[in-house]
Amino acid sequence: MDDVMEEDGSFDMMDDHNHNNWEAKADAYGGQAPPPGEPNAVGRSSGVPESESSGASAGRAALNINSSASKFLMNVISREEYQSTYWPKLESAIEQLLTQSPKDYIPISYEQIYSCVYKCVCQQHSEQMYTDLIGKITRHLQHVSEELKSSPPEHYIEKFNTALTQYMGALQSIVPLFIYMNKFYIETKLNRDLREDLVKLFTDCVAEKHVCTLMPLLLQAHSTPFQITPSTMASIIKGLYALRPDWVQLAPALFSNFIPNILPPAMESQLCEYAAQDQKFQRDLVQNGFSRGDQSRKRAGEELTYSGASLSSATSRGYR
Incomplete structure (x- = not known):
């Protein structure tokens, strides 16, 4: 894959010309990036006077430009x-x-x-x-x-x-x-x-x-x-x-029933209605085969009181 993904996972997109220009330079060195001593690379080769290398550098630069243009044309996706x-x-x-x-x-x-x-x-x-x-x-x-x-x-x-x-x-x-x-x-x-x-x-x-x-x-x-x-x-x-x-x-x-805080907070006057709905739901569970467990130790009216208290606690948290 083209070398566009950095080690940290971020992406750095190159424009078409620069992308193909880099590839042209890389092909000239067997698929590797141009060494630091070559034209257009970062820095300049050490130990060679500028006056002695300017002619050769100009020739190589012209060669690279022609190679880049040719490579760019070959890579075009019609x-x-x-x-x-x-x-x-x-x-x-x-x-x-x-x-x-x-x-x-x-x-x-x-x-x-x-x-x-x-x-x-x-x-x-x-x-x-x-x-x-x-x-x-x-x-x-x-x-x-x-x-x-x-x-x-x-x-x-x-x-x-x-x-x-x-x-x-x-x-x-x-x-x-x-x-x-x-x-x-x-x-x-x-x-x-x-x-x-x-x-x-x-x-x-x-x-x-x-x-x-x-x-x-x-x-x-x-x-x-x-x-x-x-x-x-x-x-x-x-x-x-x-x-x-x-x-x-x-x-x-x-x-x-599935999204919190959809309805406005419950009023105290509605608690009896909610308790009745809860009792109906419990009856539906029993009719569909779900056991209510041992009810012998419950005092009369405890179920209603518990249901109302549970609903009151739920509505205080923003749930119906």
Whole structure:
């Protein structure tokens, strides 16, 4: 891979001319950087008077300039080469990351992808590469949305959760792969961030088109304990909140079960209502096969008092 990654993990991008000029000099010395005594290197060779070396230095400088120009022309990635060679490699890696599940992991040569992205950025293909990336992921998300539309209600929630978690997991790899493009094109020229753009794509192409269908199913599932697993419910609610916090208004009570401080602080006059809700939840647990344990040592009314005290303690911390 091109020597662009420093030991501390930071990146230092060179412009096209300097990058290729350095390569031309390196080729003249068997792939190594020019020694300190040569022209354009830092410092000057010791022991040789300037007057004696000026003629030879001028000749070598002219030779290096010609070599650099030739090397630069040979390293140019044409638009046709980008479309036929470089982008297909990137597209294949993106497809794998978007569609693979954790159980079916397919290894990807990250070094090769880093190198492809870096070379395309150096050769001024950033704009086209960004357009191709957005187009590829948009088409994928449109397909995901169509699959969700055809899902039966009993599988709809699970399908949405799978699509959300799989996509967010893929971004953890896709965004670092395109770090050069993000740093030297999206951030500097578009004043945006790649991850934010890709998260917004999911919001626009999938979540917004399905939230009105999803929310009633979530409310129904929440009112029927264990219709779906608590982890699935928490994943979807937290995911929707991360995509669009204002979706809380669609079901404030539901969101408040998973997101702290969504509802205003509870009033003392509402504690009896909360206690009644808690008792109903306990009855639902019993009906679904969960034992309440040994109740023989509880005094009459203790359950209600305990429930009210627990709720009061929770609301004092900002939870309902």
